[in-house]
Amino acid sequence: MVPGAQADIYDVKPVPHGDLKAVWYNSASLGSERRMFIYTPPGYDKSKNKYPVLYLLHGGGGDEEVWLSRGRANYIIDNLIATGKAEPMIMVITNGNLVTTAAPLDRSASMQNKVAPGINSMASGKFEESLVKDVIPYVESNYRVIADANHRALTGFSMGGYQTQNITNANPDKFKYIGVMSMGLFSTFIKDGSYKKEDHVKQLKELQKNSPKVYWIGMAKDDFLYSSVVKMKELYDEIGFKYTYRENEGTHDWNSWRLYLSEFAQLAFK
Numbered sequence: 019m020v021p022g023a024q025a026d027i028y029d030v031k032p033v034p035h036g037d038l039k040a041v042w043y044n045s046a047s048l049g050s051e052r053r054m055f056i057y058t059p060p061g062y063d064k065s066k067n068k069y070p071v072l073y074l075l076h077g078g079g080g081d082e083e084v085w086l087s088r089g090r091a092n093y094i095i096d097n098l099i100a101t102g103k104a105e106p107m108i109m110v111i112t113n114g115n116l117v118t119t120a121a122p123l124d125r126s127a128s129m130q131n132k133v134a135p136g137i138n139s140m141a142s143g144k145f146e147e148s149l150v151k152d153v154i155p156y157v158e159s160n161y162r163v164i165a166d167a168n169h170r171a172l173t174g175f176s177m178g179g180y181q182t183q184n185i186t187n188a189n190p191d192k193f194k195y196i197g198v199m200s201m202g203l204f205s206t207f208i209k210d211g212s213y214k215k216e217d218h219v220k221q222l223k224e225l226q227k228n229s230p231k232v233y234w235i236g237m238a239k240d241d242f243l244y245s246s247v248v249k250m251k252e253l254y255d256e257i258g259f260k261y262t263y264r265e266n267e268g269t270h271d272w273n274s275w276r277l278y279l280s281e282f283a284q285l286a287f288k
Contacts, residue, residue: 028090033100034060047148053120057109075174173197187221202246236278238268
């Protein structure tokens with residue numbers, strides 16, 4: 019590891035570590051068995067406590083492993099819990115790709131040649147529907163969780179930031195902690211006229227009525243999607259939608275996303 023403040027966020031330290039398991043679950047919405055990773059905090063197996071849940075989404079071209087192999091999300095949460103900066107939590111890391119059920123080496127033979135789609139292929143809303151109808155019920159049926167909106171958080175970067183917006187806009191009562199990383203107003207990229215501002219505003223006003231405790235947006239100054247967050251903030255300011263904005267030096271990369279996770283996780287469930 020390269021020493022320094024950035025590495026300190028995700029370095030492996032002599033602290034209690036949570037447990038990480040690959041879990042296969044049935045997605046009736048997508049018609050397939052799919053894989054996700056579930057992190058349980060230190061002491062989960064020895065206690066009877068119930069925990070809040072952070073749902074963590076990846077970007078285009080990634081899968082359920084990338085937040086662990088590149089993002090080192092489990093070590094970030096370990097370190098935050100150990101220092102008292104974050105509440106003990108369960109973390110669920112999903113595979114947000116429609117055509118692939120798992121990371122490449124863990125797919126069935128028939129899936130090996132499938133390629134994870136980019137963000138422009140993810141506008142159908144099918145994964146978003148699956149997270150609400152399949153993933154959350156599975157987690158809440160099989161783990162000791164506090165099953166209400168006050169104890170659910172959702173965040174993701176790039177494509178995952180777009181999916182986070184879709185999920186929370188369509189389900190305004192499901193999450194009280196919302197984090198959008200490296201993604202702004204998706205209509206910036208939609209040129210076919212399908213984006214309806216009035217419908218989007220209606221969703222945002224309904225979400226605002228449900229009073230999210232945290233709506234957090236992170237964007238790096240040199241991110242190629244920077245213009246999209248400018249338009250997002252303009253819309254939110256226009257309608258009085260409340261949010262917290264975090265801008266950092268950097269680009270569309272893992273240094274930013276690790277930083278965002280470490281900061282958002284400290285705000286969740288407080």
